[in-house]
Amino acid sequence: MHTLNNIKNQIAKRIPSVIEKLGYLFNPFILNFITENNRVTVFYFHGIYSSDKERMLNHVDPQNNVTINEFKDFVDYFLEHNYIFIKPEDLLSDLPKDKIYGIISFDDGYFNNLLAIDLLNKYKIPAVVFVTTKNIEEHSSYWWDIIYKYRKREDKQILDIKKEQGYLKKFKYSYINEYIKKNFGMKSMCPWSEIDRPLTIDELKILSYNPLISIGNHTHNHAILINYNEDEIREELHQSNKIIINITRKVPVSHAFPNGLFNDLVLKVAKEVGFRMVFTTVQKKNILPLKSSNFLCLDRLMVRDPNIKNYGSFYRMGYNPLTLYSEIKSKISFL
Numbered sequence: 001m002h003t004l005n006n007i008k009n010q011i012a013k014r015i016p017s018v019i020e021k022l023g024y025l026f027n028p029f030i031l032n033f034i035t036e037n038n039r040v041t042v043f044y045f046h047g048i049y050s051s052d053k054e055r056m057l058n059h060v061d062p063q064n065n066v067t068i069n070e071f072k073d074f075v076d077y078f079l080e081h082n083y084i085f086i087k088p089e090d091l092l093s094d095l096p097k098d099k100i101y102g103i104i105s106f107d108d109g110y111f112n113n114l115l116a117i118d119l120l121n122k123y124k125i126p127a128v129v130f131v132t133t134k135n136i137e138e139h140s141s142y143w144w145d146i147i148y149k150y151r152k153r154e155d156k157q158i159l160d161i162k163k164e165q166g167y168l169k170k171f172k173y174s175y176i177n178e179y180i181k182k183n184f185g186m187k188s189m190c191p192w193s194e195i196d197r198p199l200t201i202d203e204l205k206i207l208s209y210n211p212l213i214s215i216g217n218h219t220h221n222h223a224i225l226i227n228y229n230e231d232e233i234r235e236e237l238h239q240s241n242k243i244i245i246n247i248t249r250k251v252p253v254s255h256a257f258p259n260g261l262f263n264d265l266v267l268k269v270a271k272e273v274g275f276r277m278v279f280t281t282v283q284k285k286n287i288l289p290l291k292s293s294n295f296l297c298l299d300r301l302m303v304r305d306p307n308i309k310n311y312g313s314f315y316r317m318g319y320n321p322l323t324l325y326s327e328i329k330s331k332i333s334f335l
């Protein structure tokens with residue numbers, strides 16, 4: 001029985017990569033028969049590397065793991081497939097029908113997002129940047145990057161690093177902060193380079209003058225809001241908004257949930273605080289017309305594969321191979 005389970009586990013582990021390979025072959029064919037019109041695909045990124053060399057330095061948790069050249073390939077790929085990139089605010093008015101829409105978003109407020117934004121300026125493509133205001137104000141490293149870079153330096157396995165980060169995500173920021181200080185010291189809060197540092201207050205101010213860029217709320221402490229009570233959720237959102245307004249002189253209309261985690265209470269408070277739209281990390285496309293016109297809850301796809309020429313077909317279908325596998329698995333019990 002034990003061996004049978006082992007074999008099952010081994011097969012299950014390989015299925016996503018098999019789905020990926022099959023997708024490369026069959027998605028372009030399937031896409032001839034399904035419409036992409038009247039859909040909004042929201043893509044999300046974190047930091048962007050300026051080169052392959054930067055990627056190798058292990059200064060950040062490689063969430064998207066894309067270089068600026070790969071980001072350019074991503075933009076070119078979707079422009080070639082007739083995607084029209086819009087700002088989140090554009091969803092608040094009627095969009096022309098029978099078009100394919102995309103939104104590019106960046107989470108946390110990494111300095112190196114400016115590389116991508118320089119490129120987007122050349123294309124005249126808009127984007128939204130969701131900033132964690134505490135890191136911007138204090139110019140401090142993001143806690144998940146601290147864990148990643150220090151543990152990597154200690155030669156820890158990726159799986160163990162992920163486990164440690166996953167454990168901390170069950171707590172409020174105050175606990176995580178203490179944990180970081182205790183395990184890595186106060187000095188760990190200082191960024192190591194241009195790769196892991198947040199935007200400065202001045203850089204954020206200048207960025208907010210760019211008419212193509214919208215600045216969104218991502219809480220003050222990168223608070224995983226399902227771990228907080230109602231008053232604390234409100235405080236996180238208000239405090240962050242206050243700082244953004246102070247720096248940019250604009251009221252954010254959108255919020256992206258840190259780690260994508262939310263519940264009914266979080267949605268209720270976000271609505272009360274006045275956001276017109278919130279962004280999840282449910283890996284799906286959004287279908288137009290959107291359900292509500294005064295408070296939108298939008299799904300997003302994480303862009304993490306440099307091989308966009310093949311992988312892009314998954315995004316165009318509204319999947320990544322892992323979510324496609326979970327969906328198939330939920331329908332077929334033996335998997």
Ligand SMILES: [Zn+2]
Pocket residue numbers: 107108218222258259
């Ligand atoms: Zn985040």
